[in-house]
Amino acid sequence: GAGVSQTPSNKVTEKGKYVELRCDPISGHTALYWYRQSLGQGPEFLIYFQGTGAADDSGLPNDRFFAVRPEGSVSTLKIQRTERGDSAVYLCASSSRGGPYNEQFFGPGTRLTVL
Amino acid sequence: DQQVKQNSPSLSVQEGRISILNCDYTNSMFDYFLWYKKYPAEGPTFLISISSIKDKNEDGRFTVFLNKSAKHLSLHIVPSQPGDSAVYFCAASGGGSNYKLTFGKGTLLTVNP
Numbered sequence: 473g474a475g476v477s478q479t480p481s482n483k484v485t486e487k488g489k490y491v492e493l494r495c496d497p498i499s500g501h502t503a504l505y506w507y508r509q510s511l512g513q514g515p516e517f518l519i520y521f522q523g524t525g526a527a528d529d530s531g532l533p534n535d536r537f538f539a540v541r542p543e544g545s546v547s548t549l550k551i552q553r554t555e556r557g558d559s560a561v562y563l564c565a566s567s568s569r570g571g572p573y574n575e576q577f578f579g580p581g582t583r584l585t586v587l
Numbered sequence: 588d589q590q591v592k593q594n595s596p597s598l599s600v601q602e603g604r605i606s607i608l609n610c611d612y613t614n615s616m617f618d619y620f621l622w623y624k625k626y627p628a629e630g631p632t633f634l635i636s637i638s639s640i641k642d643k644n645e646d647g648r649f650t651v652f653l654n655k656s657a658k659h660l661s662l663h664i665v666p667s668q669p670g671d672s673a674v675y676f677c678a679a680s681g682g683g684s685n686y687k688l689t690f691g692k693g694t695l696l697t698v699n700p
Binding site: 503576 | 591593623628629630631632633676678686687688689690691692693
């Protein structure tokens, strides 16, 4: 079956612009995660959804970052007033349920470059 | 503050030999540990995991060892194959936020034919 998909695969934007990154999880997965991977680092947790609600958004770096999952499936990560430091690969993952024993399946990521 | 540390950025081994990747952690609340493998331009894929109640878990050529007292785990790949060349991430969860994975920086494994 289809895995986690993310669009766009690459996004180049200018400092100060607004961007939206989309994640399509595996069908039926109720848990969805966003991570950010900067150059030379491992993925860092941003936010976790269980269904439509954000169960934990403690990893969002500041209020320029926001994510939604209105119907409990597709999620959109939104970044306002982008800064050069936002440049990274944004990874989305989904699992059948929350919790560590349920494997998180990752998408290929969106590479965001802020000029 | 890195809670999960992979101190070797890279490792090179010959095909057929053993690859040993190491990982240390500082948060004693972690109780579940995972290894992910990542190829370029792809997302990480789950490889193997271990719960803190165990000290070893084996799956085919892959074995993970956990030493809780030393807060150390390792991944052994025997025998190593060229297709194993990838970045390997150690990850941990637990301590109340048991859905959130904390990753190390990764180790680039190169298996030479």
